[in-house]
Amino acid sequence: MTKPHDRPSSRHLVPPELAGILENFPHVDFSTGLEAYRGNFIGDEMPPLPPELKAISCEERIIPGPEGAPDIRILIYRPQIAAENPGPALLNVHGGGYVIGVPEQNDLANRTKAMKLQCPVVVTSYRLAPETQWPGAVEDCYAALCWMQANAGKLGIDPERIALSGESAGGGHAAALAIHARNKLRQDAKAPKICFQLLDSPMLDDRTGTGSSADQHPFTGEFMWRPELNQYGWKALLGQEPGTDTVPEAAVPARVAELADLPPCCITIGSLDLFLEESLEYARRLTRAGVPVELHVVPGGFHGYTLAKHWKLVQMIDDIELHALARAMGVKLD
């Protein structure tokens, strides 16, 4: 695994429980092209599902995309019996640096959420970069949200209780979707609403990993998601060099000046994650805008640490996230 020159290693800050992930996760290098990584590259390990998760149905649907854009493929996970009808629902956006990933990749986590929250979980696909640049993907996510609102009756959803979640680039898209939905709602009171945003290790700021090496955090971003991958992903999304003055504010959540009236937000982030500082800053700015905020920095977690399902702190964070969602969605957990 390469690391930038003149940087101290953060390896000693990685807890032993995570060593296996570091050793076994394939080295990602987009400079050779994306083809090898497209498809279910990051997918959850697929051990046999325990009966309670198998009992969660997973249905694929094709729904209308934004005007003039292609249809969108979504997955809907549903418990056999929803706790409430109409009840809350979760819209999840997958990660993959804006350039890879599929809705299936978080199958285990999404089934678990559907089971524990006893409500539908809609996982949307979106057009990937670089083939589709901003704002295509966030508009796809918005189309999925609109579809949930329009079909709330059939789905048994209370449109006032739709929460949003995403990890990594999915967290970036989720944050951008929350902003987009707020803007639409300001123009039209009948536009769909989001009651909460759960951002797990979100990719919020194109400026991270650019600039001189003196500015860069010496201990974050060494593992899994590195500055050069971040630059690649943002460049693909934006269609221009990240970290420059010509990047439009609206395309990057961390650059958006006005954060008032966004939904309450929970951010979780590993202390070794490249996105640590931008997560801290986004949380801080949200609080200044009067948005209720919860933030958890997980010690020793690099980007993607949640793959370590056996690690106690992953269980802790999963539990924190579940409770944050349940509270916002008005769900009483067992």
Added chain:
Amino acid sequence: MTEPKCSHLVAPELLPGLENFPSLDFNLGLETIREGGLGQQMPEMPPELAAVSCDERHIPGLNGAPDVRLLVYTPPGKASAPRPAVCHIHGGGYVIGTAEINDFGNRAMAVEVGCVIVSVDYRLAPETRWPGSLEDCYAGLCWMADNAGELGIDASRIAVAGESAGGGHAAALAIYARDKKGPAICFQLLDSPMLDDRTGTDSDPHPHTGEFIWTAERNRFGWEALLGVKPGGADVRAEMAPARTEDLSGLPTTFISVGSLDLFMEENIEYIRRLSRVGVAVELHIIPGAYHGFGAAGMSPQFVQVTELRNDALARALGG
């Protein structure tokens, strides 16, 4: 009285705590407030906490200062091996409070983690200016290390912990011990720590923090009492406030928990960020809808959650 502007941001379970908390209006005079105590309405002490022994000790102060009073909490029973230990420092804005105010919490921590806790009853400001109270804490820490055998503690597993001004002292103690090449500290457990005299003096105050319990005005009062100069200015030297310390490298692993409405939220985020930049292992939890001192609301879900997170982090750090 005008309706507090941020009450809609307070978590509903924590609203009762705002009524429980005694007034900290320093215009009433410190004596009045000190006599009133921090009004902790403690539930009845359950037997497992009552079983923790609490011994009062008096040890020499540093450099001829008066003796320092300590409360030493030891879990019941005979340990099979030396126990880890916590040097605990109470809060109170640097100007009020006693080691007793955390009696319940310290007993619970001793039982939960299986550690010895030494709570330092340091001299308060303004009667004692910086660095008097810091030196009292350092005396306590050195005494723990020097008497590890008698106390039944493992001197390689001593953490520092504190809430509010106590967290400020704990952070300062970690820096002081590092610089003096004093006893090793393996972990700092900081609960809403008071780290930065500049907070509450800036021209761009956070619109939603510091409305309840601990305000910018009280913060300026507390820091001025400690430092003997107006806070936030060039008169304050880097060594006087942890947040002003330039070199944070080599400090112990740090845990901070703080409410999202706490005046200290921003300075705490910044401290964690700066520690992470010099390779210190960090953990941070911002509790939504929580004001400074939200423990006043009793066993709220937020309090239960943060207590679990703190105990878990402490157990991990102390090798539990």
